Amino acid sequence: MRHLLDFQGWSRTEVESLLDTARVMREVLERPIKKVPALQGFTVATVFFEPSTRTxxxxxxxxxxxxxxxxxFAAQTSSLQKGESYKDTLLTLEAMGVDAYVIRADSAGVPHQATRWVKGAVINGGDGRRAHPTQALLDAYTLLEALGTLEGKKVAIVGDILHSRVARSGAELLSLLGAQVFCAGPPSLLPQSLPGAHLTPRLEEALEEADAVMVLRLQKERMEAGLVHLEDYVARYQVTEKRLALAKPQAxxxxxxxxxxxxxxxxxLADSARSLxxxxxxNGVAVRMAVLYHLLVGREKA
Amino acid sequence: MRHLLDFQGWSRTEVESLLDTARVMREVLERPIKKVPALQGFTVATVFFEPSTRTxxxxxxxxxxxxxxxxxFAAQTSSLQKGESYKDTLLTLEAMGVDAYVIRADSAGVPHQATRWVKGAVINGGDGRRAHPTQALLDAYTLLEALGTLEGKKVAIVGDILHSRVARSGAELLSLLGAQVFCAGPPSLLPQSLPGAHLTPRLEEALEEADAVMVLRLQKERMEAGLVHLEDYVARYQVTEKRLALAKPQAxxxxxxxxxxxxxxxxxLADSARSLxxxxxxNGVAVRMAVLYHLLVGREKA
Amino acid sequence: MRHLLDFQGWSRTEVESLLDTARVMREVLERPIKKVPALQGFTVATVFFEPSTRTxxxxxxxxxxxxxxxxxFAAQTSSLQKGESYKDTLLTLEAMGVDAYVIRADSAGVPHQATRWVKGAVINGGDGRRAHPTQALLDAYTLLEALGTLEGKKVAIVGDILHSRVARSGAELLSLLGAQVFCAGPPSLLPQSLPGAHLTPRLEEALEEADAVMVLRLQKERMEAGLVHLEDYVARYQVTEKRLALAKPQAxxxxxxxxxxxxxxxxxLADSARSLxxxxxxNGVAVRMAVLYHLLVGREKA
Structure with missing residues (x-):
C-alpha cells in the first residue's frame, strides 16, 4: 500500500490490518501524554484545494x-489552469521535502493524478463526489466498536447519496468488510448505481431491521439547485425517533x-445515547494516525 | 480554578498566585532557550470566531x-445557526483530544456556554463587550511591575468605556487588587455603571493624581455609528502630554x-519612556503561560 | 551580517561562506531524519504583508x-496607516519574543525600515520590485551546482525585468559572484538601468552563448495594464526550444x-531535463536554513 485513494484493489485483510493499527493508536490517545515519536523527521502536508477545517x-x-x-497549503485555484496549478503545487511541496500529502479537492480524481506527479504518499482527504476513504475507515472502525463485526450486518445510509463521497466510500468499504449496505434518498438525489450498495427511494426499506444508520449532511446547495425542497425532504427523509423504530433496537x-x-x-436523536x-x-484521529503510519513507515519496510 | 472566563468568584489570593506563576514564566522568557517541557503532550486550541492575530x-x-x-480554528459562522455551530465546533475539537480552548467571540457569553459543552479548560480570549481576562491580567502584572502594589493606587481608564471588554475586565481585576479605578469617556461611550469603577465624563477627574493611565483604542465603528466625532473626541479626550501633567509625575x-x-x-507619548x-x-506571553499552566497542570493536581 | 535585505555591502567571501553553510544544510535534507536541533528555542516569524504560500x-x-x-502573521493592512501598522506589528512580535522576521511586502523598503524598529534579525522575503535575496541565493546555489563556478559565465534573465525583484537581486548577486548577466525583455518592461546587468530588448543577444537561462514569470497584471500583449510577448520573448539553441549546449x-x-x-522545456x-x-529550503542559521547563531558568536 503506497497511497490511500479509495478501496479499489484493497483486500479485506489489508483493511483489517490498518484497523488493527488504528486500535493501537486509539490506546496512545488514551494516555496522559498523547504523543509518540513514530514519525519524527517526516513532513506531512495538508493540501486543501477545497476548505475543510475539521478534516x-x-x-x-x-x-x-x-x-x-x-x-x-490552502489554495484558491484559478478555474482556467487548475490542472497546472495542482501539479506545480505538489511538485513544489515535494521538492521542499514533503513525505505525505493529504489532498482535498472539489473535483474528482485529483489525488489519483497526484500519484503520477509525486513520489511521496498520497492520501485522499475527499475528492469531489468520488471518495473520502479516511471517513469510511473511521465509520467502519466506529461500527466495529459498536457491533463487533460487520459480517452480515445491515447498514442504512440516508440522504443525498448522489453527491456524497461519504456514501460512495462507505458503501465500498463496508461491503468489503461483509456488510449489506442500503442507501436511501429522494429519487433526485440517488445515482443510477453505487458499487457495494442497494439503492432505494424508500427510507423504510433501508431502515427496516438495520443494525446501524448513517445519516448524511444535506447541503444547502441541493435546495438552491432545486433538486429537493427542504419541507419535502424533512417530511419524507428526516431520520426521526419514530422512523428509527424500524431499525434494530439501539441501532x-x-x-x-x-x-x-x-x-x-x-x-x-443527535444528542441521544445512540449517536456515535x-x-x-x-476515532478519526486514530484512523488517520494509522494511515500515515502505514504509508510512511510501513512502505519503507516493504 | 477550572476555567478563566472573568474574575467573578475569584479571590485576591487566587489572582496573586496566578501572577506569581507569571513571574516564573517571565524568567523562562529571559533565558537563551525560551522553552520548557511543562505542557508536553497537551493540546491547546485557539478557537477564534472573531479575528485577532495578536491575541x-x-x-x-x-x-x-x-x-x-x-x-x-478560525471560524466564520453563519448568523443563523451560531449557537449550533459554536457547540459542534467545540465538541468536535474535544473529541479530537484538545485539552484547553482559547475562545474569542464577538458575542458575549460564548466562553461561558462552552464550559457546559466541553470537559477541557476554557479560556476567554475576549467575548463581545463582556470580558477579556488575560488582557486584564497582563495589565495588572505590568502595573505591579511599575508601581510595586495596586493597593490604594488610582488608575485612570480613558476612552470608549461602553464597548470595551478591556475596561470591564480591567476595572474588575484592578479593583480586586485594591486599586481605585476611574473610567473616563464621552457620555455617549459611558455605560450606566461598571462594577469596580467610578465613571466620569470629565477626563480631568480621572487623570488628576492618577498613578497610572490606561488608554483604550477608539474603534472606527463608533464614529461610523455617529456615537462620536473624531475631532470632538480628539479635542476633549485625547490623552496628551499636557493633560497627562494632571497625573502623578512619571505615571x-x-x-x-x-x-x-x-x-x-x-x-x-506612545513612544515615550512612560509608555509600557x-x-x-x-508580559502577555508570560501571563498566558501561567494561565495555561494553572488550568492544565494545576487542575490535575487538585 | 545582522540582516539579509539585499547584497549591498556584501563581499564575495561572505556570500560564499553562506553558500557553504547551505551545502551542509543540503546534506541534512538528504538524511532519513531531516531534522537538527540547531535553532531549538528560537522563534521565527513569517510576516507576509503580501501573500505568497510557496515562499x-x-x-x-x-x-x-x-x-x-x-x-x-499574514496581514491585510489599511492603505491609510501602512507605516504605522508595519511598525506596530513588528514591535508586537518582538515583544512576544520573536528572534527573526521574514518580511514580505508589496512596497519596497519595508524590510529596511524594519531593521530600525526591531533588534531581531530581518530577512527580506521579497519587497515590491526591489529585492528578493533568498531567491537570488537559491538561484546562485543551483547555478553553482550545475556550472561549478559563475566566474566569467554568461547568464540570461528573460522577461519582465522592470517589475522583477528576482531579476534585480539576481543581477546583483550573480555579478558579485563573477557572472556576466544579460537581461532581455520588451522595451516596455525594461528599466533604464539595472546594477550588475546588461539590458537589451533583443532576446537573441541575451541567449547567444549563454551558460544558463533564467526565465521570469509574466504577471497577468502587466497585460491588464496594457504594458504588453500576450500574443506579442509569446511571439517575441517566449523561451522556446528553437531559441534556446542559441545558448550553449545543455545550458x-x-x-x-x-x-x-x-x-x-x-x-x-518546463519538464525537460534542462529545467532545474x-x-x-x-535548494531554497537549504539556502533559507543557512540564512536563518547565520543570522541567529552566527551573530551570537560574533
Whole structure:
C-alpha cells in the first residue's frame, strides 16, 4: 500500500490490518501524554484545494501526535489552469521535502493524478463526489466498536447519496468488510448505481431491521439547485425517533458532521445515547494516525 | 480554578498566585532557550470566531514555549445557526483530544456556554463587550511591575468605556487588587455603571493624581455609528502630554494595542519612556503561560 | 551580517561562506531524519504583508527542520496607516519574543525600515520590485551546482525585468559572484538601468552563448495594464526550444515558479531535463536554513 485513494484493489485483510493499527493508536490517545515519536523527521502536508477545517485539523493532530512536522497549503485555484496549478503545487511541496500529502479537492480524481506527479504518499482527504476513504475507515472502525463485526450486518445510509463521497466510500468499504449496505434518498438525489450498495427511494426499506444508520449532511446547495425542497425532504427523509423504530433496537446512529439538526436528523436523536458522532471524531484521529503510519513507515519496510 | 472566563468568584489570593506563576514564566522568557517541557503532550486550541492575530499569536507562543501542541480554528459562522455551530465546533475539537480552548467571540457569553459543552479548560480570549481576562491580567502584572502594589493606587481608564471588554475586565481585576479605578469617556461611550469603577465624563477627574493611565483604542465603528466625532473626541479626550501633567509625575501609560497614534493618544507619548505598551505585550506571553499552566497542570493536581 | 535585505555591502567571501553553510544544510535534507536541533528555542516569524504560500512554506520548513518555533502573521493592512501598522506589528512580535522576521511586502523598503524598529534579525522575503535575496541565493546555489563556478559565465534573465525583484537581486548577486548577466525583455518592461546587468530588448543577444537561462514569470497584471500583449510577448520573448539553441549546449533553465507554461516558456522545456525548477525549490529550503542559521547563531558568536 503506497497511497490511500479509495478501496479499489484493497483486500479485506489489508483493511483489517490498518484497523488493527488504528486500535493501537486509539490506546496512545488514551494516555496522559498523547504523543509518540513514530514519525519524527517526516513532513506531512495538508493540501486543501477545497476548505475543510475539521478534516484538516484531524489530520494535523494525527501527524503531530506522532511528532511529524506539518505544513498546511490552502489554495484558491484559478478555474482556467487548475490542472497546472495542482501539479506545480505538489511538485513544489515535494521538492521542499514533503513525505505525505493529504489532498482535498472539489473535483474528482485529483489525488489519483497526484500519484503520477509525486513520489511521496498520497492520501485522499475527499475528492469531489468520488471518495473520502479516511471517513469510511473511521465509520467502519466506529461500527466495529459498536457491533463487533460487520459480517452480515445491515447498514442504512440516508440522504443525498448522489453527491456524497461519504456514501460512495462507505458503501465500498463496508461491503468489503461483509456488510449489506442500503442507501436511501429522494429519487433526485440517488445515482443510477453505487458499487457495494442497494439503492432505494424508500427510507423504510433501508431502515427496516438495520443494525446501524448513517445519516448524511444535506447541503444547502441541493435546495438552491432545486433538486429537493427542504419541507419535502424533512417530511419524507428526516431520520426521526419514530422512523428509527424500524431499525434494530439501539441501532447506533452515525453522521459525518457537521449536523443540520432537525433537517436530516431529528435534533433529539443527535444528542441521544445512540449517536456515535463524537466517537467518530475521536476515532478519526486514530484512523488517520494509522494511515500515515502505514504509508510512511510501513512502505519503507516493504 | 477550572476555567478563566472573568474574575467573578475569584479571590485576591487566587489572582496573586496566578501572577506569581507569571513571574516564573517571565524568567523562562529571559533565558537563551525560551522553552520548557511543562505542557508536553497537551493540546491547546485557539478557537477564534472573531479575528485577532495578536491575541492568537500570543496564546500560541505561550503554549509552544511550554511544548504544547497547538491547533488553530478560525471560524466564520453563519448568523443563523451560531449557537449550533459554536457547540459542534467545540465538541468536535474535544473529541479530537484538545485539552484547553482559547475562545474569542464577538458575542458575549460564548466562553461561558462552552464550559457546559466541553470537559477541557476554557479560556476567554475576549467575548463581545463582556470580558477579556488575560488582557486584564497582563495589565495588572505590568502595573505591579511599575508601581510595586495596586493597593490604594488610582488608575485612570480613558476612552470608549461602553464597548470595551478591556475596561470591564480591567476595572474588575484592578479593583480586586485594591486599586481605585476611574473610567473616563464621552457620555455617549459611558455605560450606566461598571462594577469596580467610578465613571466620569470629565477626563480631568480621572487623570488628576492618577498613578497610572490606561488608554483604550477608539474603534472606527463608533464614529461610523455617529456615537462620536473624531475631532470632538480628539479635542476633549485625547490623552496628551499636557493633560497627562494632571497625573502623578512619571505615571505610566498603558494601551492594549494596536494604537491609533494621535487619535486616543498623542503620538509622542506612545513612544515615550512612560509608555509600557511593549512591556504589556511581553508580559502577555508570560501571563498566558501561567494561565495555561494553572488550568492544565494545576487542575490535575487538585 | 545582522540582516539579509539585499547584497549591498556584501563581499564575495561572505556570500560564499553562506553558500557553504547551505551545502551542509543540503546534506541534512538528504538524511532519513531531516531534522537538527540547531535553532531549538528560537522563534521565527513569517510576516507576509503580501501573500505568497510557496515562499512562506519554504521558510517555515527551513525553520522547523532546525527545530525553531514558527509563527505566521499574514496581514491585510489599511492603505491609510501602512507605516504605522508595519511598525506596530513588528514591535508586537518582538515583544512576544520573536528572534527573526521574514518580511514580505508589496512596497519596497519595508524590510529596511524594519531593521530600525526591531533588534531581531530581518530577512527580506521579497519587497515590491526591489529585492528578493533568498531567491537570488537559491538561484546562485543551483547555478553553482550545475556550472561549478559563475566566474566569467554568461547568464540570461528573460522577461519582465522592470517589475522583477528576482531579476534585480539576481543581477546583483550573480555579478558579485563573477557572472556576466544579460537581461532581455520588451522595451516596455525594461528599466533604464539595472546594477550588475546588461539590458537589451533583443532576446537573441541575451541567449547567444549563454551558460544558463533564467526565465521570469509574466504577471497577468502587466497585460491588464496594457504594458504588453500576450500574443506579442509569446511571439517575441517566449523561451522556446528553437531559441534556446542559441545558448550553449545543455545550458540549464531556471524559473522562480510558478510557471505559466506556454507563456514565458515553451511547455516542453518546463519538464525537460534542462529545467532545474525542482532543484531550485529543493535548494531554497537549504539556502533559507543557512540564512536563518547565520543570522541567529552566527551573530551570537560574533
Amino acid at each position: 484538516r485539523i484531524s489530520f494535523e493532530l494525527a501527524a503531530r501526535r506522532m511528532s511529524a512536522d506539518v505544513v498546511s 447506533p446512529l452515525l453522521h459525518p458532521g457537521p449536523m443540520n439538526r432537525d433537517v436530516e436528523l431529528e435534533g433529539t 458522532v463524537n466517537r467518530q471524531v475521536q | 492568537r499569536i500570543s496564546f500560541e507562543l505561550a503554549a509552544r514555549r511550554m511544548s504544547a501542541d497547538v491547533v488553530s 505610566p501609560l498603558l494601551h492594549p494595542g494596536p494604537m491609533n497614534r494621535d487619535v486616543e493618544l498623542e503620538g509622542t 505598551v511593549n512591556r504589556q505585550v511581553q | 512562506r512554506i519554504s521558510f517555515e520548513l527551513a525553520a522547523r527542520r532546525m527545530s525553531a518555533d514558527v509563527v505566521s 540549464p533553465l531556471l524559473h522562480p515558479g510558478p510557471m505559466n507554461r506556454d507563456v514565458e516558456l515553451e511547455g516542453t 525548477v525542482n532543484r531550485q525549490v529543493q
